[in-house]
Structures are given as C-alpha cells and as structure tokens.
Amino acid sequence: MRRVAQIAATFALAFLVYLVLTIPSGPLGLWSLDELLAGAVISFLVALVSYRLLWERGGGRLLQPWRWVLFLVYLLGPFFLAMAKANLDVAYRVITGRIRPGIVRFNPGLRTDAGRTFLANSITLTPGTLTLEVDEATGDFYVHWINVRNVDPTPEEVCGPFPKWAKVVAE
Amino acid sequence: MIVELSFGVAAAVLLAYALVCAIRLGIGPTAADRAVALDTINTLVVAIMVLVGAAFDLMIILDVALVYALLSFVGTLYIARYLEEGLK
Amino acid sequence: MSALIYAFLAIGAVFNGLGAVALLRFPDVYTRIHGATKCTTFGSIFSILAVVVHGAVRGGGDGIGMVIRAALALVFLLLTNPTGSHALARAAHRAGIKPFQAVVDRLEERK
Numbered sequence: 001m002r003r004v005a006q007i008a009a010t011f012a013l014a015f016l017v018y019l020v021l022t023i024p025s026g027p028l029g030l031w032s033l034d035e036l037l038a039g040a041v042i043s044f045l046v047a048l049v050s051y052r053l054l055w056e057r058g059g060g061r062l063l064q065p066w067r068w069v070l071f072l073v074y075l076l077g078p079f080f081l082a083m084a085k086a087n088l089d090v091a092y093r094v095i096t097g098r099i100r101p102g103i104v105r106f107n108p109g110l111r112t113d114a115g116r117t118f119l120a121n122s123i124t125l126t127p128g129t130l131t132l133e134v135d136e137a138t139g140d141f142y143v144h145w146i147n148v149r150n151v152d153p154t155p156e157e158v159c160g161p162f163p164k165w166a167k168v169v170a171e
Numbered sequence: 172m173i174v175e176l177s178f179g180v181a182a183a184v185l186l187a188y189a190l191v192c193a194i195r196l197g198i199g200p201t202a203a204d205r206a207v208a209l210d211t212i213n214t215l216v217v218a219i220m221v222l223v224g225a226a227f228d229l230m231i232i233l234d235v236a237l238v239y240a241l242l243s244f245v246g247t248l249y250i251a252r253y254l255e256e257g258l259k
Numbered sequence: 260m261s262a263l264i265y266a267f268l269a270i271g272a273v274f275n276g277l278g279a280v281a282l283l284r285f286p287d288v289y290t291r292i293h294g295a296t297k298c299t300t301f302g303s304i305f306s307i308l309a310v311v312v313h314g315a316v317r318g319g320g321d322g323i324g325m326v327i328r329a330a331l332a333l334v335f336l337l338l339t340n341p342t343g344s345h346a347l348a349r350a351a352h353r354a355g356i357k358p359f360q361a362v363v364d365r366l367e368e369r370k
Contacts, residue, residue: 020327021327021328021331083297083300083301084301086301087274087277087298087301090278090281090297090298091277093285093294094277094280094281094285094294097284099285099286099290099360100360100362101287101290101358101359101360101362102358102362102364103352103358103363103364103365103366103367104363104365105365105366117342120341120345121338121342121345124296124341124344124345125297125300125340125341130289130292130293130296130345130348131341131345132348132366133349133352133366142365144289144293144348146290146293148362148363151362151363173261174261174313177264177268178268178309178310178313181268181271181272181306184272184275185271185272185306188275188276188278188279189279191279191280191282191283192279192282195282195283195291201288201351202354203288203350203351203354203356204288204291206347206350207282207288207291207292207344207347208295210295210296210340210343210344210347211278211279211295211296214299214300214303214340215275215303217303217332217335218271218275218302218303218306218307221307221310221328221329221332222306222309222310224310224325225309225310225314225325225329228321230325230328233324233325233328233329233332236328236332237328237331237332237335240332240335240336240339241339244335244339244342247346247347248342250347250350251343251346251347251350252350253350254347254350254351254353254354255349255350255353
C-alpha cells in the first residue's frame, strides 16, 4: 500500500514536469489529448523506475515547501555571494600563481544523503575548495583546498556557515 | 534586432573559449585532464546552444540544450567511473 | 531592460573566459577542476540569465517557453556541474594522480 502511494506521488511529480515543459507547444494552458496520453504513459514508466530513488532514506522530506523557500533564500543570499567571491579568488590565483594545495578532512556531522550532497555541491562551488570524497559510514568530508591554512581544520574554517545551512535546508 | 545580434556575438565568444579548452583536451598529460576539459566544453556548449536559440529565435535548440545538459552529465559520470578502474 | 541583458552577457563572457584560462594555466588536475568548474558554472549561469530576461521581456507564448526552458537549463547546470566535477576529482585520485605540491593528503593516509 505504501509502495502504491509512493509510485502515485512520483507519477504526479513527473507528470507535472512534463506538463510544464510542453505548455508552449499549443495555445497557453491547453494540451492536446495526444500530448496528455503520451505524458501519462512516460510519467508512469519513470515513476516505476525511479520511485525508490526519490523516497529512500528520507528523500521525501525534500518536498516540504518551506524547505524550498529556505533553499531560494540560501541560493540568492550567502551562496551567490560565496560564488562571486570564489570566481574572484580563482582570478587572483590564475594571475599570481600563489597556491598552497592539500587534501584535508573534516566532519560536519550530517547524516542524510540529501544533506551531504547539498554541502558537497556547495563546497565545490565556493572559494578555494573542491569535494573529493565523502565517507558514507562516518560522514567525513575529504576536501581539496587550494590554500591550506590549517592542516586539521574545523568545518567553519573550510566552508563557513554552509554546514548549518545544509542542516536546516536539507536535513 | 540589436539584442539578437548581441546573443550571437556572445555565442561566438563562448565558442572561442571552447576552442581554447580544446587545447587542454589535446595536450592534457593525463586522461583525467582530458576529461575535465571535455566537461568544461560541455558546459560551454549548453550555454552556446541557449544563446543561439535566443539569437535565431529557434525554440527547438533550447530543447536540445536541455537534453544535451543531462546527457553530458551522464557521460561525465561514466568517464569518471571508467577512470576509477585504473585504465589510463 | 536591454542594458541588463548586455550586462549579463558581458559578465558571462568574462567569467567563462576566466574558466578557460584557468584550465590552461593551473598546474595539476585538481586545481584545473577548481578553476574550470567554478568559473564556467558562474559564467554560464549569467549567459543563460540573459536569455531568461530576454524571454520575460518579450512575453507571449514563445517568450514564456523560452523562460521555462532557459531556467530549467540553468537549474540543470547548477545541480549537475559540481556533481560531475566531484566524480572526476574522485576518479583522478583513485587512479593514483597525486595533487601538485600538496602540503597534506588525508585521503591518501586513509588507505
């Protein structure tokens, strides 16, 4: 029963995406019958294949709407600023060639897949850091740091406030 | 229209960058360097396709760009898996 | 509004160029991934944002279609680019490529 509900929810999501993508094929807001049938069949197949990926290990929590609002706030605020800073940092290092690279380890204390993915992607796009490996069992992050200031850093030294954001938004 | 022309110019500039990345694709000492260059070119090609679609007002190219973005991501993952096996 | 479009296109061109230069200039594969991923993601986001603004200004069925597709392409790039570069970096490390002049390598010590 639970599985049927999960497949149905995945089907609804996939169908919604299909409808949004095909709006401009006709007059605004009108879909032809062929389009609807094709979309329904394709969405059903997609739901059968991928519902496990969506709901396994607490992934369904990502559908709560307040997380989306927080995510938008995060994207437009701290994340965007960090990305701009990261690009200027790369420009500085390309011109001066001043690098002190190394691979450091730290543990931000995240438990879910979604939270870890969120933090790993944020780290890769923000100044001077690149996620190499995440230990699935212990939650250790191995990060290539282009300018090592401390061989055994705390999470805050490497990526500032991002672990807290990851906890709030995705966990 | 001047705006469409500017999209075309921007696409041409990005194409020049993609050719610069192709230098790394050719000389890159290790296979991983070549894979990184290819990944960068893929990103640029998606941006170029979106710009060209806007410049010539062809909606179909935007659809192609979407599919290309997803397929190139899958391709990158497969190349990475292939590199991990130790084949250099 | 067209001033905004030109500004976005210019920012996109500058940062994409920076990514291409970083790919050529940096000494090893990890630093190249740094430069290439950050700069081309940021630059491409601005190039695509210019198209989003263009579609929004034009309006109508075609304009809205352009906005939806360009915005989706933007989201895909933002989600897939760091993941792909992370996979490549991990593969490079497992294939035995040492980071250039590394002061510390905790991942090597783990094995």
